[in-house]
Amino acid sequence: xxAIPTMRRNMESLVRRTxxxxxxxxxxxxxxxxxxxxxxxxxxxxxxxxxxxxxxxxEKGGVNVSVxxxxxxxxxxxxMGGGSGLGAExxxxxxxxxxxVLHPVNPMAPTAHCNYRYFERSGPGGLAxxxxxxGSDLTPAYLFEEDARHFHGVLKATCDRHDxxxxxxxxxxxxxxxxxxxxxxxxxxxxxxxxxxxxxxxxHLFAFAADCAGxxxxxxxxxxxxxxxxxYAEAHKRWQALRRGRYVEFNLLYDRGTLFGLxxxxxxxxxxxxxxxxxxxxxxxxxxxxxxxARLLEVCRKPRDWA
Amino acid sequence: xxAIPTMRRNMESLVRRTxxxxxxxxxxxxxxxxxxxxxxxxxxxxxxxxxxxxxxxxEKGGVNVSVxxxxxxxxxxxxMGGGSGLGAExxxxxxxxxxxVLHPVNPMAPTAHCNYRYFERSGPGGLAxxxxxxGSDLTPAYLFEEDARHFHGVLKATCDRHDxxxxxxxxxxxxxxxxxxxxxxxxxxxxxxxxxxxxxxxxHLFAFAADCAGxxxxxxxxxxxxxxxxxYAEAHKRWQALRRGRYVEFNLLYDRGTLFGLxxxxxxxxxxxxxxxxxxxxxxxxxxxxxxxARLLEVCRKPRDWA
Numbered sequence: 085x086x087a088i089p090t091m092r093r094n095m096e097s098l099v100r101r102t103x104x105x106x107x108x109x110x111x112x113x114x115x116x117x118x119x120x121x122x123x124x125x126x127x128x129x130x131x132x133x134x135x136x137x138x139x140x141x142x143e144k145g146g147v148n149v150s151v152x153x154x155x156x157x158x159x160x161x162x163x164m165g166g167g168s169g170l171g172a173e174x175x176x177x178x179x180x181x182x183x184x185v186l187h188p189v190n191p192m193a194p195t196a197h198c199n200y201r202y203f204e205r206s207g208p209g210g211l212a213x214x215x216x217x218x219g220s221d222l223t224p225a226y227l228f229e230e231d232a233r234h235f236h237g238v239l240k241a242t243c244d245r246h247d248x249x250x251x252x253x254x255x256x257x258x259x260x261x262x263x264x265x266x267x268x269x270x271x272x273x274x275x276x277x278x279x280x281x282x283x284x285x286x287x288h289l290f291a292f293a294a295d296c297a298g299x300x301x302x303x304x305x306x307x308x309x310x311x312x313x314x315x316y317a318e319a320h321k322r323w324q325a326l327r328r329g330r331y332v333e334f335n336l337l338y339d340r341g342t343l344f345g346l347x348x349x350x351x352x353x354x355x356x357x358x359x360x361x362x363x364x365x366x367x368x369x370x371x372x373x374x375x376x377x378a379r380l381l382e383v384c385r386k387p388r389d390w391a
Numbered sequence: 392x393x394a395i396p397t398m399r400r401n402m403e404s405l406v407r408r409t410x411x412x413x414x415x416x417x418x419x420x421x422x423x424x425x426x427x428x429x430x431x432x433x434x435x436x437x438x439x440x441x442x443x444x445x446x447x448x449x450e451k452g453g454v455n456v457s458v459x460x461x462x463x464x465x466x467x468x469x470x471m472g473g474g475s476g477l478g479a480e481x482x483x484x485x486x487x488x489x490x491x492v493l494h495p496v497n498p499m500a501p502t503a504h505c506n507y508r509y510f511e512r513s514g515p516g517g518l519a520x521x522x523x524x525x526g527s528d529l530t531p532a533y534l535f536e537e538d539a540r541h542f543h544g545v546l547k548a549t550c551d552r553h554d555x556x557x558x559x560x561x562x563x564x565x566x567x568x569x570x571x572x573x574x575x576x577x578x579x580x581x582x583x584x585x586x587x588x589x590x591x592x593x594x595h596l597f598a599f600a601a602d603c604a605g606x607x608x609x610x611x612x613x614x615x616x617x618x619x620x621x622x623y624a625e626a627h628k629r630w631q632a633l634r635r636g637r638y639v640e641f642n643l644l645y646d647r648g649t650l651f652g653l654x655x656x657x658x659x660x661x662x663x664x665x666x667x668x669x670x671x672x673x674x675x676x677x678x679x680x681x682x683x684x685a686r687l688l689e690v691c692r693k694p695r696d697w698a
Contacts, residue, residue, distance in 0.1 A: 144674070266653045332639060336644050346644070359672035362632070363639070364668060366444060367426070
């Protein structure tokens with residue numbers, strides 16, 4: 085098996101184009117330009133990190149592209165099989181990905197995350213494995229059911245265009261992945277998540293990933309437009325910061341991408357751009373029964389079907 | 392070898408007495424009472440967690456005692472040898488410990504942490520290993536050299552009363568332990584740290600641990616008294632929150648006690664009471680060269696001798 089140069093090219097062009105589209109739409113909504121950092125990876129490849137901080141609508145947001153290649157360490161190779169049963173062999177890799185995290189100012193507007201990536205591993209015998217991974221999930225501080233329904237609805241419609249089995253499978257995977265076992269809580273209201281996907285022709289999976297990436301803005305932007313001017317009080321902002329503390333806990337304790345990046349010496353600022361501007365930890369803070377805060381927790385503790 | 396019942400009793404009484412002393416002194420300084428939660432561990436033992444939040448002097452502080460016993464999981468037993476080369480055998484354990492974290496309001500006043508614990512492991516053949524662990528370290532947001540010198544001076548004097556080799560050895564160990572490899576930064580200006588200590592008679596090591604625990608207040612309280620009323624601006628508070636973000640990173644990514652506690656289902660709120668009330672992450676924030684903020688970073692990047 086040889087590398088799939090078309091797929092590398094297609095994926096690189098997809099993530100760059102999607103980065104531009106998302107940044108343009110966010111800048112238009114916020115009125116604040118992204119700061120852009122272009123970086124090179126000494127071992128091969130590089131990326132473009134764009135971050136917006138303390139905007140009018142977004143407290144912090146990052147839209148990253150990386151297209152990298154090189155040799156995995158033995159440990160990294162072992163921990164990343166791509167569903168192929170590969171071990172420490174076939175350590176040459178190529179990866180192209182897009183990663184987006186947006187934390188709005190208004191506590192009524194949800195945080196959103198999406199990430200789409202294509203991976204290849206090869207060794208002396210040529211290409212040994214390729215796969216797609218990714219997903220998109222929503223993390224509100226306050227629950228608006230119509231927002232969760234809209235977000236999941238767009239994702240389901242996107243999945244259904246490719247395979248009606250995709251949405252239920254990737255929705256469950258998402259609920260399982262973005263989960264904090266020490267709290268018994270999901271990070272938010274979920275979305276879709278998949279990894280090591282290589283069970284049909286690469287061009288079909290590429291078309292699916294491209295469709296998902298393109299659905300990020302329509303799934304999320306209407307929610308921010310709807311909630312950006314909702315009135316709120318200091319207490320709502322505090323609850324938002326507490327929920328952002330959970331976001332930090334998930335990313336530093338469990339998120340594979342974050343931990344893999346930190347261990348393998350990825351670009352630190354691009355990895356940690358996902359962390360919120362502000363987070364908060366209060367001792368033994370339990371919301372009042374029946375409150376809006378308790379309603380959110382209920383949904384985090386018992387994931388629901390939204391589409 | 393049988394369990395050392397005297398040592399269990401002595402350690403339990405030490406940690407409870409020290410908890411009372413520290414809480415009394417902190418309450419006197421702050422004017423705010425600690426909230427106390429007594430908890431039981433279904434598998435054996437329990438603890439007393441005391442937390443003070445949004446006080447006049449301390450933004451958040453916790454002083455915990457736990458005296459627990461039971462059976463380690465195979466995985467936990469393997470990861471915790473007590474320097475004895477024990478593996479999955481000898482899984483009965485006893486542990487008594489004191490754990491203190493204090494985050495002041497004033498950004499000129501440093502955060503302090505100390506932890507002292509005694510551990511036993513036994514199996515069908517009786518006691519298989521016992522050891523002491525602990526230490527104390529200082530995390531300023533702004534560097535006052537006389538504060539670092541005072542803190543280390545008290546620790547060194549304490550160590551020297553027991554063995555002149557202790558301070559240099561445990562100071563180095565602390566610099567190595569409270570280190571964030573992904574940032575190339577120490578968490579603060581260090582202190583002392585030791586683990587798996589069992590290389591002399593248990594009563595000698597107990598006397599050392601007791602002396603260390605007793606030195607926490609004299610090492611730290613004068614610094615807070617000195618800095619609690621220093622004038623500061625919003626920008627100093629922001630820098631403090633950024634540094635507290637590093638504290639969160641260390642505790643969630645690297646701290647053995649935190650990760651061990653979360654994995655083995657310890658009491659969540661007692662484990663995470665170490666996290667600050669507020670933390671902050673700004674993208675690619677580098678302090679102005681020559682600023683006070685840069686001066687602190689320099690010391691975190693190149694640990695110094697303070698005593």
